[in-house]
Amino acid sequence: MATMNTYTGNKIDPMNMAVADISIQDIAHALSLTCRGGGHVSYFFSVAQHSINCMNEAKARGWSERLQLACLLHDASEAYISDIIRPVKVHLSNYLEIERSIMNVILERFGLADLSEEENAMWKQIDDEMMNFELKSFMKGEEYRTVDNLVSVPDKAERPWREVEAEFIICTEKLSITLI
Template structure:
């Protein structure tokens, strides 16, 4: 048994000992476009990539920095390599959370977001929670928060083809990364 996964781009990726150079946006976008939110329990297929695009768009509508917008787009990127667990399970598996946090940190480092401030991280979490609420409201008719969080725009939670979502994710990434200041 090996300690790696084979990614979409045919890279042997070691989730427990990730190599930053092995992290590819194409692998993240492809995987997340095929991965469901809510462990597949929504009324129709709705991908993690679609959620991430909505988070990016919400951050942009709020006037948040391009760094926060990129952070919103990539906030679930680790799931592309290690999948996700439902919140009740994750809470009871602290070792998984450590692995997830470490990998997410390396992904942020890879895309020059490793120095996100506490304030920027809070903005990303607030956007993520906002989308969580409205996804569940739209796709399960459940209110996650009372009162509902404020949103800056309307989001389309309809079912989309994974290929179009993957392409949109990569296009948003390329647009945002081109706006990042060059590393010193």
């Protein structure tokens, strides 16, 4: 069995994860140190900060805390298998299967295993709209990109990763259906 070490010191098999393997500290730490856009952005902007922005957009739209949590955790699998940019990810069917398997365990851990198709479409819509905003904001050559009107004002400040990590944990704890 091949295992990985996590930030909290756990040894887990990412190919065979269990609910007990999931730690919000591991997720928040890894995502706060993972840069969006494969690092090709104008300054360090983490996956965790993107996820917080998605959660805040869901809140601004008046969506339920359940959907806010789904938005916050939508990239949580990347804490265990890293981020791969979308233009490449769509060609990696095995990666997509692994990602889906890990996300299923994460969703179960946080009481979101029963998200409906409609709820999944809702968080994916915000993810796509936030990605367009980020491309326009952080990528050279995308300044003239048309973006959807967001209800919130996304935080695009360059922030210390430890601050983002702490905010991610606090938001998850506040929204969690299952206590951490």
